[in-house]
Amino acid sequence: MEKKEWYLEYEIHMNRPGLLGDIASLLGMLSINIVTINGVDDSRRGMLLLCKSHEQIERLQSILATMEDITVTKLREPKLRDRLAVRHGRYIQRDADDKKTFRFVRDELGLLVDFMAELFKQEGHKLIGIRGMPRVGKTESIVAASVCANKRWLFVSSTLIKQTVRSQLIEDEYSENNVFIIDGIVSTRRSNERHWQLIRELMRLPATKVIEHPDIFVRHTEYKLDDFDYIIELRHEADEEITYELVDQSSFFGNDGFSNIDF
Known part of the structure; x- marks a missing residue:
């Protein structure tokens, strides 16, 4: 046996x-x-x-x-x-009311990366949202988890190095083995219809999609928070409030419609 x-x-x-x-x-x-x-x-x-x-x-x-x-x-x-x-000596904090929401602080980045890597290894469609204030480590954690899971990461929209808004992918980038990273603020503020057509195509692909700022994303799209399989919250400190006031204020945007703030 x-x-x-x-x-x-x-x-x-x-x-x-x-x-x-x-x-x-x-x-x-x-x-x-x-x-x-x-x-x-x-x-x-x-x-x-x-x-x-x-x-x-x-x-x-x-x-x-x-x-x-x-x-x-x-x-x-x-x-x-x-x-x-058992591996890390501590439990992942889970929201008592919303069982698909998991909470981390910056000191737990190793645990967060390990957690996301295990999710990335699972096959099929998976939609993950990650909330957090600027420079808390959201994008870096996604990339590190992709490496741990032996997955290729692909920015569909991002501000990590320079502002990225993709409107098309080449054929081999549509791989189910990729992790597709979408910045909800960039996509809703600086995108065009071709960009959204690409996102809709990726949503139908049986692969992992990670959306930063899912609350902004669902506010301006046909998608809902119920569509997400997991919501991850990352804070500098446990009592930090995650807010999007800067996004909603006109001062957040520069002359080109988007500021240099890395959210």
């Missing part, structure tokens, strides 16, 4: 000497292998486990329930957030 991975997470009530050794010994007696282990919170520990049968997990769960020093909080097939929590 092929071995299967499980995710175990438990809260520690009393971190006495030998606690981890006791749990490791229990797993050994049940012939369950520990793949990865790490603290995922101040008082929690997570493990990726490998075993042959569900009966082993059921026995583990019943024995752990009798231990007074810990409380099992998760014992399930590992999700992406579980794998990243």
Whole structure:
């Protein structure tokens, strides 16, 4: 029988000497292998486990329930957030009301890049929006995640190096293996009908599209936030407010209709 991975997470009530050794010994007696282990919170520990049968997990769960020093909080097939929590030692913050919204601060860029890279590796259509104030690291994180996922990134609209507004692609750029990056502000402020025709073509392509400033994008297009599979918020600090007041003010725009502010 092929071995299967499980995710175990438990809260520690009393971190006495030998606690981890006791749990490791229990797993050994049940012939369950520990793949990865790490603290995922101040008082929690997570493990990726490998075993042959569900009966082993059921026995583990019943024995752990009798231990007074810990409380099992998760014992399930590992999700992406579980794998990243063990890998990085912290959980990705998820919006309590909107389950597709994930929050990061600049100090967590490594976790963000890893998270997006895992999303980019998945096949098929995927629409990801990323919110954030200027120079917080949005575009750089998308590019870094594309590299980690072994994907080619392609700017459809951007202000990273110079203002980019594409109205057509060459044939090999329509690859499903590409990550298409769209700046919602640039596309809505400086585009033409040919640019939007290109975006509509890409939306039908079974590939990953990442849209910076999705709120501005949906405000001026037929697309809705419900069309997005994931929304990522990146802040300098956890309490920072993400606002688009500068975009809505006429002073934001220069003589050519667009300022040099890198949003």
